[in-house]
Amino acid sequence: MLTAEEIHEIQEEFHLYPYKQAACIEALKVVQNHRRWVSDENVKDLAALLEMSVEEIDSVATFYNLIYRQPVGKYVILLCDSVSCYIMGFEAVLAHLEKSLGIKYGETTKDGRFTMLPVPCLGTCDHAPAMMVGKDLFRDLTPEKIDEILNKYE
Amino acid sequence: MAKIKINGKEFEVDPKKNLLEASISAGYDVPYFCWHPKLGSIGSCRQCAVVKYRDENDTVGRLVMSCMEPASEGSIISTDASQAVEFRSNVIEALMTNHPHDCPVCDEGGECHLQDMTVMSGHQTRRYEFGKRTHKNQYLGPFINHEMNRCIQCYRCVRYYRDYAGGDDLNVFSSRNRVYFGRANDGVLESEFSGNLVEVCPTGVFTDKTLKKHHTRKWDLTTAPSICTHCSVGCNTIVGERYGTIRRVYSRYNEQVNGYFLCDRGRFGYEFMNSDKRIKKFVVNGSFDGVTKESAFDFIVKALKGKKIIGIGSPRASLETNFTLKQLVGNENFSVGLSHKDYQLAKLAIDTLKNGNVRTPSLKEVEQCESVFVLGEDITNTAPMLALSIRQAIKNITKTKADKAGIPLWNDAPAREIIQDAHGPLHIAAPMASRLDDVANSTYFSAPENIARFGYVVAHFIDSKLSLPSGLTEEVTSKARKIASDLLSTAKPLIVSGVHCKNEDVLKAASDVAQALKTAGKDVRLSYTFEESNTVGAVLLDGKSLEEVFETKAEVLIIVENDLYRRLSTEKIDSYLSKFEQVIVLDHNCTSTTKKATVILPVGTFTEADGTFVNMEGRAQRFYQVFVPESDTIESWRRIAQIATAIDKPFDQKNFYDFTESLVINNAQFTGIETLAPPPDFKVQGQKIARESLRYSGRTAMKANINVHELKPIEDADSAMSFTMEGYHGQAPTSLITSYWAPGWNSAQAINKYQIEVGGALHGGDPGLRLIEPSKTNFKFYQSNPDAFKVSGSGLKGVPVYKIFGSEELSSKAAAVKERVSESFILLNSKDAAKADVKADETIEISLNGQLSSVKVLIQDDLADGLAGISAGYCGINPEMTDVTIKK
Amino acid sequence: MERPLTKNIRPDGKPLFIKEYESLGGYQSVKKALKMQPKEITELVKKSNLKGRGGAGFNTGLKWSFVPMEGQFEHKYLVANGDEMEPGTFKDRLLIEGDPHQLIEGMIVTACAIQADEGYIFIRGEYTEAAEIVKKALAEAYEAGYLGKNILKSGFNFNLHLHTSVGRYICGEETALLNSLEGKRANPRAKPPFPQVSGLFGQPTIVNNIETLCNIPHIINNGAEWFNGLSLTPGDGGTKIFGASGKVKRPGLWELPFGVTLRELLEEHAGGMRDGLKFKGCLPGGASTDFLVEQHLDIRMDYASVAAAGSRLGTGTMIVLDDKTCPVGMVLNLEHFFAQESCGFCTPCREGLPWTEKILQKIENGKGEMKDLDLLQFHTKFMGPGNTFCALAPGAMAPLQSALKYFREDFELHIKEHKCSWK
């Protein structure tokens, strides 16, 4: 069941488009903001709210990188794996993250704190390597800086 | 017309088409995947590349996707320039990087568009050396098998299923080289038209599950042109047999009727012919032990001697069968096998079409209409393919928007984008919600009486000279006014009604609406649905209703291909039958009626006989025997002729063609049906048309366990086809197309080669003959003015509810269809359910005109007060369901 | 030297909000534009030689002129493309985060020109801070009467909304972006019809890059001649935000006139290569442009010159390859990106890119064979311009085909030595 708050937020989005189905992506975002990821049940509820079929919602949901259709940890680490970060050595950062967290791309730490995913260029190439933790951007990364950053996230 | 040049040759083409269509129509083989004549172009597969030149002096040209380029004046293209040829072969190579190449175990093998295109594009050795992506397959229900690994991502399935057929439970998921076509979760594909995926998918992702279990190749099937027997639309099919069982039904292209498609009932209903309820032996007095054909006939001869006979034909039997029976028993003693009420309804509809001044449309004409008003029908469940056509019709008016913006209609995505969700007017008045409501502009749910009245209100607002029923609410009149103005706002309105809500006034009101539109100068069409594949033919042939014929005193009753218990209440039929000394039944499947027979004579289904059906449009269409069954089964009309011979009144006619000819001689209204197909002695290049392909395999081995000597092939005395691979394999006359094949084209898409122009009429014309045309002069308005429906105190009025799977007799016996049939049910709105103290999903006893049935309760709130929807045609349900009482 | 685009941007990058923006002369162009004829604005922009900064470099005024100005439409739309997922590109972020009102101002004027009544700012989802800033700026602009109904009592209406994306590079392709805005899968659309005629929800639509739109107020305020004068290259009006990433001393962004040389960019602005490293090549305008190498250092950075050198100016943000970074690895990284980001609609891209990636991976792993190079070469042709549905795959082939040209020995070395010697 979607919460009243979620439904309200989604309905607000309806005003921005000529018909409510166009707010599909917005609606997925709302649910994900509240729940970190979008479950099958959420998809069903969204389908009812938007008067679309489950297939129609999921077709959209599965297209995009930043809609999670599987559970993720409390914080999603998006590590840039694109070219500037490659040149600047993101692989060392990745190796360090893998070691510190004990997870690989696509996995979640046992305590449910972090999920790590690769992300294409974060648009901060002059400060590569870069990553995001939740909504926060971290730049000029070195393996040394990583642990300090991770510690900030309870 | 535009002049264009393809490979140096000039052609005159329709500039509204694209270059791919133009090239194929001109006879060039350009490979393609994502384009489909009914779905248009999207340019995703990149397979149809050709080189286009700026002008005569341009020698280099540039690669274009022919499906995405208009065939505009002066276009110069080459389909065989090396640049294009090489690119097309590279595209196949790329597609193949993920294709499992499992042709030997794939059901599509041998009629796979991907195979054809691979060969056509010249790709042979693959340079890809890495792993392939794999997918999980889904359970999609009893009809369709899913094997996603074979997918080449042409997007045709979703475009057909969603955009064309209006389904919403199939879609594309994920992205990049992981795109996945299927449902969100395993489950039955809900669209009534899901089976077309089998033909739309260019490879083996969606295949026919009912075929799959037999493991049969296209080239190993014996195939003949046929007509679907499961409703009155009369879709054209190709039926395939092997080892004495029917293996599949494929669509047979007929531009005027079903085009490229079929509904799932038509495609998967065939398994009734393979059912264990088939009658294959002679039965006398309830037993087939020791009964032979001879002993059965001896019995019949004795039984008939000096006795008066009544013959009951059937709206699901061919014209020829009904005619032959009529000839045996005499006009006075012949019934077409319909109850009085059903006969009157059908007759009223036919007379209206004949005497009115409005033309009844083919499905193709339906697709050209611009606004639609449906009265009293859930078409998706009663005439499914008509519903699919209506979905296309309501797109017409919006197309002008694309036209104005200069977007050709084949350019599918942009055309859709500019049209958005808009569609032409569709209004539905019916007892309850129906499957087309998702695209309806308005719906009006009420009792049949009120639907008729509603129709008259609409007629009044079209033509104020027509009377306005009294006692209407403002809501109803304003709704009707809107419908009238919508219909008047388009040049080609379509009125649809039918016999399924069993109310004459509904048919009359529909006619008045149509006549009013005609008077208002509209190019209007009127379409009536009927219950069975040959209802129209049977009624045109003329005969008595059941009630009438049972008034005649006689000792012997012959019933042909008819289950009388589906026509009238058990009580009535029981009492009718009890009056006869002998009840002789000719049928192919066990029914409640065969249970009462003293003699049962096995006869063929529509695939074991030749015959003619007349569809709802009044179009007579010929179907042909597919194979010769091994058992004692023969055609009904031939069986009747045997009886005639046995009782020393032999007929002059010998073969099918003779019966058709004398039918025409005796019944002028059928003039022309003898020309529906060439006569049996017709030959092309000295040969009959072959029912089997040149690659038919196993012929010498398949009966080796019985006899190693190959038997002499059976001659077909009834048609111009041979039962074997001996014969002509080129393009046959259109009525005799046994399968679609052209050099390089083994899949259904070979149809292109049979059409004058891609997506258009067949070379030689589409088969079939219209028997009903409007009389231009002596039409009248009915203005029958029925009383409004009144809820009677405690009682409920029954209205039949039709289901595509379950309501039709024969398909309900098919294994796969059976999986889709629910229990018998009663539909009530919550108020009436509460009043009767019943709950959803509860199984209760009800009395239908005094006969008890057990049904499941379904709640549907759009059903009007005082009505009870009853699952029509379901086993155990009384066909007369006017009075319904809930017993609990 | 004038730097109209970045003059307001603070060294610390903290955003400038409406009060300050107005005090620095902000929104003057709106007042001016509201009094102009739509055609006049478009004509002015056409003459200014402003070319699209999203990568394709099409004359902006000319693009606007394709929007039908007669006839009734439910809506006309203006969309700012801030998807910026092209690897190595980070210029639009600077503009939205540093001076959001400049963008809004540019959009209002553009809306006047094409008579759009609805607008969207489409920003990639990862730009969380930018989104917050734009949200605030939009609220301010509504508050101040620059947006909404009857703007500055002129009778002109323009609503502007923020849309944050949920990922995928293809959303930057303008027609895919429109699908995404409609809540659909971001597959590109067929052209024609062009969005100018049938775009968002089938209505006339202009999609412009953020940087493109940020130029508009300055053109209105100062005229076409002034704008042309900013550039060293005739025909390319205005300044450009150039940038550099990779192992240079001072990676970053600089607003410079068109026509500065690549060498100036690299050596003066980016401070040259880090100590101990040599310049091996660069992608001058993002991941989907061809490599330029040493011999090209003196070319001018403008559309024509870079094209003449066999590459594209693209987004103007270069990615520098040094001699200690494996070029095969770099190309592999790029092709991995493109293969991941293919939308999956058309065959060559969907199947060809993963194949390309696999071959490169094979070579990088030391398992490559000489014939693999031919196969790579084949792919660059197979996925070339015109062969695919949109420009993603041809873009993906740009770095590969130029790498095969300029760094062929390095590929061969991997094959001969059965390993990557840079590792």
Ligand SMILES: Cc1cc2nc3c(=O)[nH]c(=O)nc-3n(C[C@H](O)[C@H](O)[C@H](O)COP(=O)(O)O)c2cc1C
């Ligand atoms: C795969 C692909 C990605 C693109 N990404 C962007 C982008 O992130 N931002 C952008 O402004 N343009 C992008 N473009 C270019 C747009 O399609 C379009 O040309 C541009 O937004 C037009 O704006 P302009 O005329 O102001 O440059 C991309 C194009 C392609 C083919």
Ligand code: SF4
């Ligand atoms: S080139 Fe084709 S598959 Fe690739 S992104 Fe464009 S449309 Fe999609």
Ligand code: FES
């Ligand atoms: S048929 Fe033309 S691109 Fe697919």
